Amino acid sequence: MIAHSLCEFAGGEEERKELEAYREIHVPTLSLLKWTTKLRSEGLCPLTLEESILMLGALGFNRKMHIFVVGFNLYGGGSQLVALTNLYPKLVTKENLLSSAELESFANYSSQLAALDFIGCTASDAFAMTNSGSQLSSLVSRY
Incomplete structure (x- = not known):
């Protein structure tokens, strides 16, 4: 859910690397895009x-x-x-x-x-x- 949303939570660097690796394998087009704080502020991320x-x-x-x-x-x-x-x-x-x-x-x-x-x-x-x-x-x- 998190990986497909381009959102990150408070998992720090380890979570970010894990999400990037998952995206590169499973949803390569998402790995080309970058997460921004705008996604969370607009309510587009899953709830923490x-x-x-x-x-x-x-x-x-x-x-x-x-x-x-x-x-x-x-x-x-x-x-x-x-x-x-x-x-x-x-x-x-x-x-x-x-x-x-x-x-x-x-x-x-x-x-x-x-x-x-x-x-x-x-x-x-x-x-x-x-x-x-x-x-x-x-x-x-x-x-």
């Missing part, structure tokens, strides 16, 4: 975790609510979610809803893993997207 936390609070989500999180394993997994789990300790992911054995049959099928996320999102009482350009966000919103 900090922005997501502010949004949830502004929408009235409280600490007792269960929050289903998609894509938590990107960019450091659980360690990147420390601020979010401090405020919302009842985070739920497909990885902690299903056993390792249940997830194993999906391991090599990213589309099927995404389908599990879709089911989790559509079964929720509310859905808050952090990236209006993602396919999952578009599918869930239209659902």
